[in-house]
Amino acid sequence: MINKSAVFDIDKIRSDFPVLSCTVYGKKLVYFDNGATTQKPKQVINAITEAYSKYYSNIHRGVHALSDISSEKYESARERIRSFINASAKEEIVFTSGTTASINLVAFSFGERYISQGDEVLISELEHHANIVPWQMMCERKDAHLRVIPVNDDGTLHLEDLDHLITEKTKIVAVSQVSNALGVIVPVKEIIEKAHEKNIPVLVDGAQGIQHGHVDVRKLDCDFYVFSGHKVYGPTGIGVLYGKREWLEEMPPCQGGGDMVERVTFEKTTYNELPFKFEAGTVNFVGAIGLATALEYIEATGMDNIVRQEADLKVYADERIKATGGIRVYGNTQNKISIISFLIDKIHPYDAGLILDKMGIAVRTGSHCAQPIMARFGIDGTIRASLCFYNTREEIDILIAGIEKVKSMML
Amino acid sequence: MINKSAVFDIDKIRSDFPVLSCTVYGKKLVYFDNGATTQKPKQVINAITEAYSKYYSNIHRGVHALSDISSEKYESARERIRSFINASAKEEIVFTSGTTASINLVAFSFGERYISQGDEVLISELEHHANIVPWQMMCERKDAHLRVIPVNDDGTLHLEDLDHLITEKTKIVAVSQVSNALGVIVPVKEIIEKAHEKNIPVLVDGAQGIQHGHVDVRKLDCDFYVFSGHKVYGPTGIGVLYGKREWLEEMPPCQGGGDMVERVTFEKTTYNELPFKFEAGTVNFVGAIGLATALEYIEATGMDNIVRQEADLKVYADERIKATGGIRVYGNTQNKISIISFLIDKIHPYDAGLILDKMGIAVRTGSHCAQPIMARFGIDGTIRASLCFYNTREEIDILIAGIEKVKSMML
Amino acid sequence: MSYHDLTVREVQDEIIKEFSLFDDWMDRYDHLIEEGKELPVMDEKFRKSEYLVEGCQSRVWLYPEFTDGKVYFKAESDALIVRGIIALLVKVLSGRTPDEIMDADLYFIEETGLRQNLSPTRSNGLLAMLKQMKLYAIAYKAKKES
Amino acid sequence: MSYHDLTVREVQDEIIKEFSLFDDWMDRYDHLIEEGKELPVMDEKFRKSEYLVEGCQSRVWLYPEFTDGKVYFKAESDALIVRGIIALLVKVLSGRTPDEIMDADLYFIEETGLRQNLSPTRSNGLLAMLKQMKLYAIAYKAKKES
Numbered sequence A, B: 001m002i003n004k005s006a007v008f009d010i011d012k013i014r015s016d017f018p019v020l021s022c023t024v025y026g027k028k029l030v031y032f033d034n035g036a037t038t039q040k041p042k043q044v045i046n047a048i049t050e051a052y053s054k055y056y057s058n059i060h061r062g063v064h065a066l067s068d069i070s071s072e073k074y075e076s077a078r079e080r081i082r083s084f085i086n087a088s089a090k091e092e093i094v095f096t097s098g099t100t101a102s103i104n105l106v107a108f109s110f111g112e113r114y115i116s117q118g119d120e121v122l123i124s125e126l127e128h129h130a131n132i133v134p135w136q137m138m139c140e141r142k143d144a145h146l147r148v149i150p151v152n153d154d155g156t157l158h159l160e161d162l163d164h165l166i167t168e169k170t171k172i173v174a175v176s177q178v179s180n181a182l183g184v185i186v187p188v189k190e191i192i193e194k195a196h197e198k199n200i201p202v203l204v205d206g207a208q209g210i211q212h213g214h215v216d217v218r219k220l221d222c223d224f225y226v227f228s229g230h231k232v233y234g235p236t237g238i239g240v241l242y243g244k245r246e247w248l249e250e251m252p253p254c255q256g257g258g259d260m261v262e263r264v265t266f267e268k269t270t271y272n273e274l275p276f277k278f279e280a281g282t283v284n285f286v287g288a289i290g291l292a293t294a295l296e297y298i299e300a301t302g303m304d305n306i307v308r309q310e311a312d313l314k315v316y317a318d319e320r321i322k323a324t325g326g327i328r329v330y331g332n333t334q335n336k337i338s339i340i341s342f343l344i345d346k347i348h349p350y351d352a353g354l355i356l357d358k359m360g361i362a363v364r365t366g367s368h369c370a371q372p373i374m375a376r377f378g379i380d381g382t383i384r385a386s387l388c389f390y391n392t393r394e395e396i397d398i399l400i401a402g403i404e405k406v407k408s409m410m411l
Numbered sequence C, D: 001m002s003y004h005d006l007t008v009r010e011v012q013d014e015i016i017k018e019f020s021l022f023d024d025w026m027d028r029y030d031h032l033i034e035e036g037k038e039l040p041v042m043d044e045k046f047r048k049s050e051y052l053v054e055g056c057q058s059r060v061w062l063y064p065e066f067t068d069g070k071v072y073f074k075a076e077s078d079a080l081i082v083r084g085i086i087a088l089l090v091k092v093l094s095g096r097t098p099d100e101i102m103d104a105d106l107y108f109i110e111e112t113g114l115r116q117n118l119s120p121t122r123s124n125g126l127l128a129m130l131k132q133m134k135l136y137a138i139a140y141k142a143k144k145e146s
């Protein structure tokens, strides 16, 4: 461990990510919008280029050499994902186009199989729209109800309500591992245990969790785990749905098309086995290969190193923010990742964002696709600086200087 | 035009596609599996690399410079697609993950809005599974019925039946522009006119059409047009749904998530305007940029040149195939693209494919995800050589030699 | 002198000249914030949802009046820099005839470097407001002629 | 001499030796086709859907018999090269005890270059057949022991 820490060379790491050396308006880019999407190491970019230049061909279909290579790379990518989250079997790893698609798949297919009139789906007040709207849509179709775990003033879930909220009618619970709007870590393990006591499955939205710590779906014992490639240093257009085999076997497919069928006649169509049942059409196999390369990069860097570096950044940012007057942080708990969501006095976050942008600092402002949690705090939005392991203390200093500049201009 | 033809330099074109200079088993690759997926010109690969290296950032969200650049590139990509198929407005261009996703979207959303018990959906006997199974799934949910336009012995549609098949109950017609299994061109314009006489909308599956000729959705007057990026020299994981605004406005969204909503509360969610209503979550914007670059490449090469070159290859291949004994071609009509689907005597297509593969020739064998049309001809599958503009007469000669070799070994 | 005495073109040239004094973005934003201060505060009664121009991040209200063949705009935003940009748009387009508004070529947006803020990819409501101004002009023109 | 007199290892070594004579793929396929010809044609009555091993492209049937503690396989395919590979698998694994089959390390697949044809990404039914053979062995072993 100590050895590994020694090899964490931030300059080398930063040089792996081409975009980090961009300049904007003649200033060095400070990229603090990692919650929206992360940059890609050149290893990932090269893997994509190589796929398109050296062996590109459709998978699972041809009898020819290139198709074999592509298929093998694709299935190895699946295996890499399996091992990264420690799933029991490759059949439990379904490739989708992203977290949103994964949740929609589960909401639809689980809904078709298990949800009837009057049933309930339980989510939390801090969910991203991707973990709200698909359930709303399904509940509307099935005449079921959405129930919501409320949030405390510090941004943590009010878990005391859980016993009342999980009822006879609850059929599934869906919660974020980490809030994208606040950075707060959700005690998913506890929620899963509570839900499992009543045999209710739990979907964990890992979009903001997978890149910030070790994930072991078997230890967690979650029933579904979903994440996006582009937020974990991989390409756009690829995502993952992990599901326990027992659920995936029972659920009907969500999309129809090539490769997900066994036999098609106009009278009757039978479906292929897992995971292909849920992968209709030509999947984004180059995306999957890119994602696997990103996970390799993380493993080579060392998740422990990443966690340590990000914890250090968080502590430093907290200190500096605290020492800066007039800042109100949302999600005021220690149990957070390196996301700081805040407002500066009465300054509109959009104004702040505009000025920070011109200083080369990329933050996100607004509701972060999580309007209900903003409404919970009575605000329209915040300024969100989301950091990750390739960021530095110096960049935090630049942000603080930026905040001072905003204050001097706007107040 | 004649000028343009003069600049069609096949060597230069081939050198744009890195995979075309691969060797397999020590032999020059002959890539005749373009129906499954096409190779990418280096312009497309470079555009992807550039996106990930120079300005990568999430779109539609940030207030910062990189997010602006990405958003602008993404929206320009949409405009490029609009102009390529001559749609009236950018709002009618929805990015999806591929043809399969596009058809599933329409089947679901159109189904939710317009299909009730006893209604009918009309497809044809030569459809790809992607244009069969989504309709079957929807019909099952809605208790509606699938009707099928039969196919003649030469692989053309038996259009005489159309008047009977389009009934009071028909709510939508969905047909391929070009059959992927046979290469036969479907008279979609005629079908659209017939359907429109009864005010029935038509979806055209352009997965095998977009790359082989000019497409003008306004001239065609189709209501929906769908295609995949990876079959038109673009990346994997990106596809297009064109829909007339009047339909898209009325149809409910298929997936819920970020960016497709206007306002989210737990009580009520309102949706964003077109096209965003149908683009839930982080879209594959790098894929969209890659696809736009592919369409630019086609325009620079000249669609007329492509059509001419492919017509020449088709004529030559037909001649050579005809002169080779014992070959039975499926889809025996002149109205075809440069796809040849055939069997050699009684030889199993898989055996033939294995031998051709070892000679460096990549063909696809099997049912081509179109089992019903194979069943129509009483076969399990065929050997399919699908050519495109970067292929050559010399490569056809190699295929013919390969077929002779297969015959000498297997008969 | 009121801005209404100048042509659309003259007002824009004035704005461009003022911006040309600043070569730093912070100064330009300072200037925009100042411009915003000159915009009269919109009466609460006009800040209703029917006058709200939907934009993801900052709220923008727009209220039109048609008097003596000219369109007058009141506008408001909860973000200060956005307010400054609005003030400029009002300066240029308020008190004009529908035809002047419809035909206005707003080159100052490009030349002051504000294009980015008015691009379709920025969801701040500004572009929607500009579109709305032109739509009102079209509507008033049709009304006048009928 | 019957192949059943040799060990799993000896049969495989034999096959590898034969294949080593060919350095060209076409000769190897020729050889496989010859091997296929030695496989007895499966009686129509066994070519039923319950003995069909699902594979996308070529059809493969497998019928097991358990006699005197040994598993005997009959197999068939409609594709000739696939038939040849099947013939080899039958040669190696038929007439063995369940334990021998379960423990068999089929290195000949790699060494003859046939791995590609038995890879999970080739949907020709061959891998499924191999799995099925091992499953039958496990089942018969359980049966014997119970």
Ligand SMILES: Cc1ncc(COP(=O)(O)O)c(C=O)c1O
Residues within 6 Å of the ligand: A258, A280, A281, A282, A283, B035, B036, B098, B099, B100, B101, B128, B130, B131, B176, B178, B179, B180, B205, B207, B208, B228, B369
């Ligand atoms: C006619 C047709 N429709 C649909 C599809 C499905 O396309 P994709 O797999 O890219 O979704 C294909 C591709 O195989 C096709 O040829």
Ligand SMILES: Cc1ncc(COP(=O)(O)O)c(C=O)c1O
Residues within 6 Å of the ligand: A035, A036, A098, A099, A100, A101, A128, A130, A131, A176, A178, A179, A180, A205, A207, A208, A228, A369, B258, B280, B281, B282, B283
């Ligand atoms: C917690 C959470 N869930 C879901 C999503 C949606 O992810 P994507 O847009 O990649 O589908 C995000 C990303 O914004 C997120 O942060």
